[in-house]
Amino acid sequence: MLEIKNLTVSVDKKIILKDFNLNIKNNEIHALMGLNGTGKSTICKVLMGDDTYKVEKGSILYNGKDLLNMDTTTRARNGIYLVSQNPIEIEGVKNSEMLKIALESVKGKHYDVFEFSKIMNNVCEKLNIPKSFIHRGINESMSGGERKKNELMHLWVLEPFFILLDEIDSGVDIDNLNIISKSLKEYFDTHSCSILIITHHTNILDKIRPNYVHVLNDGKIVETGDYKLAQDIEKLGFNGTNNVRKKKDYE
Ligand SMILES: Nc1ncnc2c1ncn2[C@@H]1O[C@H](COP(=O)(O)OP(=O)(O)OP(=O)(O)O)[C@@H](O)[C@H]1O
Numbered sequence: 364m365l366e367i368k369n370l371t372v373s374v375d376k377k378i379i380l381k382d383f384n385l386n387i388k389n390n391e392i393h394a395l396m397g398l399n400g401t402g403k404s405t406i407c408k409v410l411m412g413d414d415t416y417k418v419e420k421g422s423i424l425y426n427g428k429d430l431l432n433m434d435t436t437t438r439a440r441n442g443i444y445l446v447s448q449n450p451i452e453i454e455g456v457k458n459s460e461m462l463k464i465a466l467e468s469v470k471g472k473h474y475d476v477f478e479f480s481k482i483m484n485n486v487c488e489k490l491n492i493p494k495s496f497i498h499r500g501i502n503e504s505m506s507g508g509e510r511k512k513n514e515l516m517h518l519w520v521l522e523p524f525f526i527l528l529d530e531i532d533s534g535v536d537i538d539n540l541n542i543i544s545k546s547l548k549e550y551f552d553t554h555s556c557s558i559l560i561i562t563h564h565t566n567i568l569d570k571i572r573p574n575y576v577h578v579l580n581d582g583k584i585v586e587t588g589d590y591k592l593a594q595d596i597e598k599l600g601f602n603g604t605n606n607v608r609k610k611k612d613y614e
């Protein structure tokens with residue numbers, strides 16, 4: 364589904380990713396972990412086509428197509444969806460207005476007001492979001508945790524195929540974290556999709572068990588394991604895991 368090969372990315376003339384490689388197949392969940400500032404959000408932004416981030420070298424194939432040649436709109440229309448680390452406010456544009464237009468564009472058909480309201484009401488119930496959010500401005504005056512859920516509402520309506528979750532768990536209380544995790548698991552189990560989840564904690568990974576856990580450092584993936592690797596990181600830190608794992612698993 365996704366093949367990132369020898370990707371080198373710079374921002375402001377500083378190299379962030381260097382010969383970065385990652386392959387994700389259909390119906391797989393990959394978790395990406397790493398110290399602050401190692402380039403995890405940068406990968407998400409490059410995958411969405413943010414041109415602040417300059418691709419110096421390398422390639423990205425998405426379902427066999429050259430992703431780097433597509434603009435952001437085309438990427439979104441082709442089912443790539445990012446819940447960004449800090450979702451922005453779009454003042455004056457209501458969730459309902461944007462989502463109806465986006466939904467019709469993605470599905471290629473018209474939805475009447477009743478059909479659309481039904482979809483929105485169901486999603487709000489599933490995510491325990493007040494119905495008043497449907498007509499609020501996108502993330503406008505919403506708290507950090509509310510923004511994450513608002514972005515998840517968009518996901519359920521638009522039904523993307525490749526989902527990038529950049530710290531969807533940060534700043535979210537435990538009850539809402541459970542709702543978010545449960546709903547992501549349900550989405551994964553009922554849709555054909557792949558997920559790249561960036562997190563610093565195992566809590567969300569307890570529920571959405573990833574097939575692979577990767578550690579990013581020095582611009583590339585330096586270690587890959589399963590859920591156990593995430594548990595080791597949480598217990599021992601990044602240096603701790605390298606040493607302990609080297610001894611335990613590779614010697
Ligand atoms: N627009 C930008 N201008 C200048 N530097 C940037 C820009 N975007 C990212 N960087 C730098 O690139 C590096 C990687 O940033 P990135 O946001 O990808 O880190 P991260 O791994 O997501 O960190 P965190 O865990 O704190 O979210 C950092 O040193 C950051 O300061």
Ligand SMILES: [Mg+2]
Nearest residue numbers: 403404405448
């Ligand atoms: Mg980040």
